[in-house]
Amino acid sequence: MAVYLVRRLMQALLVVLAMSIIVFVGVYAIGDPVEILISPDADQLERERAIRALGLDLPLWQQYLVFLTNALQGDLGRSFVFNEPALKLILQRMPATLELAFGAMFLSILIGLPLGLYAGLRPNSAASKTIMAGSILGFSLPTFWVGLMLIMVFAVQLGWLPSTGRGETCSVLGFIGLQPCSAGLQWSWLTGDGLAHMVMPAINLALFKISLVIRLTRAGVRETMLMDYVKFARAKGLSASRVTFVHVFKNILIPVVTVVGLELGSTIAFSVVTESVFAWPGMGKLIIDSINVLDRPVIVAYLMIIVMMFITINLVVDLTYSLLDPRVRLENKGT
Amino acid sequence: MAAPTLEVRNLRTHFFTRAGVVRAVDDVSFTVERGKVLGLVGESGSGKTVTGFSVIGLVDPPGRIVGGQILFQGRDLAKATEAEMRDLRGNRIAMIFQDPMMTLNPVLRIDTQMIETVLAHKKVSHEQARQRARDTLGMVGIPSPDERLKSYPHQFSGGMRQRVAIAIALLHEPDLIVADEPTTALDVTIQGQILAEVQKLAQTTGTSLIWITHDLSVVAGLADDIAVMYAGRVVEHGAVSDVLDRPLHPYTAGLIGSVPSRNKRGEPLRQIPGMTPSLLSLPPGCAFRSRCPRAAEACLAEPEINEILPGREVRCFRPLTETAEQAA
Ligand SMILES: Nc1ncnc2c1ncn2[C@@H]1O[C@H](COP(=O)(O)OP(=O)(O)O)[C@@H](O)[C@H]1O
Numbered sequence: 001m002a003v004y005l006v007r008r009l010m011q012a013l014l015v016v017l018a019m020s021i022i023v024f025v026g027v028y029a030i031g032d033p034v035e036i037l038i039s040p041d042a043d044q045l046e047r048e049r050a051i052r053a054l055g056l057d058l059p060l061w062q063q064y065l066v067f068l069t070n071a072l073q074g075d076l077g078r079s080f081v082f083n084e085p086a087l088k089l090i091l092q093r094m095p096a097t098l099e100l101a102f103g104a105m106f107l108s109i110l111i112g113l114p115l116g117l118y119a120g121l122r123p124n125s126a127a128s129k130t131i132m133a134g135s136i137l138g139f140s141l142p143t144f145w146v147g148l149m150l151i152m153v154f155a156v157q158l159g160w161l162p163s164t165g166r167g168e169t170c171s172v173l174g175f176i177g178l179q180p181c182s183a184g185l186q187w188s189w190l191t192g193d194g195l196a197h198m199v200m201p202a203i204n205l206a207l208f209k210i211s212l213v214i215r216l217t218r219a220g221v222r223e224t225m226l227m228d229y230v231k232f233a234r235a236k237g238l239s240a241s242r243v244t245f246v247h248v249f250k251n252i253l254i255p256v257v258t259v260v261g262l263e264l265g266s267t268i269a270f271s272v273v274t275e276s277v278f279a280w281p282g283m284g285k286l287i288i289d290s291i292n293v294l295d296r297p298v299i300v301a302y303l304m305i306i307v308m309m310f311i312t313i314n315l316v317v318d319l320t321y322s323l324l325d326p327r328v329r330l331e332n333k334g335t
Numbered sequence: 336m337a338a339p340t341l342e343v344r345n346l347r348t349h350f351f352t353r354a355g356v357v358r359a360v361d362d363v364s365f366t367v368e369r370g371k372v373l374g375l376v377g378e379s380g381s382g383k384t385v386t387g388f389s390v391i392g393l394v395d396p397p398g399r400i401v402g403g404q405i406l407f408q409g410r411d412l413a414k415a416t417e418a419e420m421r422d423l424r425g426n427r428i429a430m431i432f433q434d435p436m437m438t439l440n441p442v443l444r445i446d447t448q449m450i451e452t453v454l455a456h457k458k459v460s461h462e463q464a465r466q467r468a469r470d471t472l473g474m475v476g477i478p479s480p481d482e483r484l485k486s487y488p489h490q491f492s493g494g495m496r497q498r499v500a501i502a503i504a505l506l507h508e509p510d511l512i513v514a515d516e517p518t519t520a521l522d523v524t525i526q527g528q529i530l531a532e533v534q535k536l537a538q539t540t541g542t543s544l545i546w547i548t549h550d551l552s553v554v555a556g557l558a559d560d561i562a563v564m565y566a567g568r569v570v571e572h573g574a575v576s577d578v579l580d581r582p583l584h585p586y587t588a589g590l591i592g593s594v595p596s597r598n599k600r601g602e603p604l605r606q607i608p609g610m611t612p613s614l615l616s617l618p619p620g621c622a623f624r625s626r627c628p629r630a631a632e633a634c635l636a637e638p639e640i641n642e643i644l645p646g647r648e649v650r651c652f653r654p655l656t657e658t659a660e661q662a663a
């Protein structure tokens with residue numbers, strides 16, 4: 001186990017290093033921020049001063065080395081635009097994105113798993129057919145359109161839910177009364193108003209995932225029900241609920257956990273659309289704004305954080321997987 | 336004489352598929368006496384497994400028992416409710432499956448899978464259930480059962496897994512065990528060991544056995560009675576010594592002729608020429624007709640199963656009796 005973890009961490013380091021080069025070169029290639037950042041009326045002298053101040057006069061490999069040296073000390077550069085550390089900018093936005101992504105994941109399991117289980121156990125019932133038709137809609141309707149519809153109906157027409165922003169926020173320490181609410185990382189789900197603001201974006205983001213979990217669960221149940229070991233479990237005289245919730249459920253949990261876990265990464269990385277529709281001030285919105293003005297340090301820092309997040313999520317999924325499936329022995333597994 | 340453990344009368348189990356009705360079991364009758372072993376023999380696809388599942392009440396849609404009686408200790412299981420069947424399953428009637436690699440749940444430990452079986456039928460403490468599980472594992476020849484209880488199925492070999500499945504079947508000392516080709520997937524040495532062991536266990540506990548197999552040589556050493564199935568029907572039924580020494584049905588004779596040697600247990604059966612007919616489109620008349628060396632005009636009608644000699648039931652117009660021989 002320890003050997004496995006160390007090996008995984010070494011691999012992770014290599015991946016991060018390789019990604020840092022790719023990201024750095026890639027971002028360098030997409031355009032010259034000087035054109036955007038420096039006012040066109042600036043004279044030659046001012047331009048050169050600005051370029052030097054931003055470190056843009058050095059050759060690419062030197063810029064990279066500077067970046068790497070600083071990165072190793074936890075400094076991913078300063079935003080050209082905000083003149084603040086890029087890392088700090090991103091971390092400030094991270095709770096907003098994380099709570100949205102985890103909220104969506106939570107919803108997808110809470111709703112998708114029972115519906116999928118039902119549809120798998122009673123494949124021919126009218127309810128199951130409705131569930132499956134619904135899941136196709138969930139797959140195919142574009143996220144931004146669903147988001148706009150949600151706002152139209154529940155915010156504009158009915159006025160039940162707020163349409164944009166995070167609402168009131170609070171920190172965890174503030175929530176349990178150890179600090180003022182405004183100190184520390186801010187979360188919406190800790191306040192009633194914040195939760196109300198979260199409902200629609202979370203559902204919007206979850207819709208695809210709910211459909212995914214429904215279909216995965218249903219397929220898993222249908223497949224598992226045909227296995228000899230389920231018939232054998234019934235031949236032992238076990239109750240139907242024990243067969244379903246122990247023998248079948250434990251087996252379908254393996255693919256569902258894997259896929260939902262891996263989906264978490266892409267949810268976080270690609271929550272851009274939902275964040276834009278609901279003006280949710282998360283990382284997705286920040287990165288779109290930064291790309292528009294070619295704020296390189298922020299883009300690079302963002303991509304590096306996403307890379308590390310994916311690596312972490314993969315590791316956690318693998319560990320969970322090995323807990324769920326006794327046949328998986330971590331020592332023998334590659335990446 | 337006490338009532339037999341199991342008496343199956345005119346059992347019919349059909350599958351209602353899109354392609355049509357598959358008459359997987361069509362008029363099957365046999366008797367299993369208390370403490371005796373019935374060998375249920377036939378080529379693959381003849382309906383042996385479906386017969387076994389019918390007895391234990393595990394025929395799943397699109398299949399359904401459409402006729403006949405399954406008298407277990409005098410009580411008709413074909414009419415029992417699901418709750419009544421659940422009380423019997425794993426308790427009074429147990430089943431062992433063909434493929435030991437697929438029978439145990441891969442994500443549950445052996446102790447979980449054994450203890451849940453004990454607790455499903457007996458109000459005992461978890462600890463008592465574990466002890467019962469451990470003792471039974473020991474009984475089927477699994478060394479250091481205490482440790483093995485904590486293992487997962489993938490940590491066992493095929494033979495060991497089948498022993499675990501047998502142990503699970505024995506947990507409640509059932510009155511009847513349906514063993515569906517339990518040694519087919521195992522290599523010859525292990526087969527022999529398991530056969531010997533099951534025979535011993537059945538004798539000591541007075542359990543009746545239905546031993547399903549396509550291997551006549553297995554039945555020869557193990558069974559008291561034999562029922563030979565062909566295309567969903569029992570074509571011959573009688574004491575094992577009688578049937579094997581002097582088969583009356585041409586199909587049984589063909590099966591015996593295709594066994595290379597009685598001593599070479601586990602060798603694959605040499606095929607009788609021709610194919611098992613599709614159960615979807617059985618032509619009228621005797622189902623064995625197209626492969627039967629004795630087929631004649633009379634065989635265009637449907638043969639019934641009759642006791643043509645004392646204790647010898649055969650479904651054939653021209654059985655291999657001396658009288659028939661002369662008539663031919
Ligand atoms: N679920 C099912 N649906 C349709 N036909 C089935 C099903 N299960 C079994 N059968 C049919 O029943 C017949 C007998 O099968 P089976 O009892 O498994 O044979 P055996 O055990 O003798 O090899 C086969 O022809 C098979 O096609």
Ligand code: SF4
Pocket residue numbers: 584585586621622623624625627628629630631633634638650651652653654
């Ligand atoms: S009834 Fe006719 S065809 Fe069928 S087994 Fe007997 S002799 Fe052969």
Ligand SMILES: [Mg+2]
Pocket residue numbers: 380383384385515
């Ligand atoms: Mg079979």
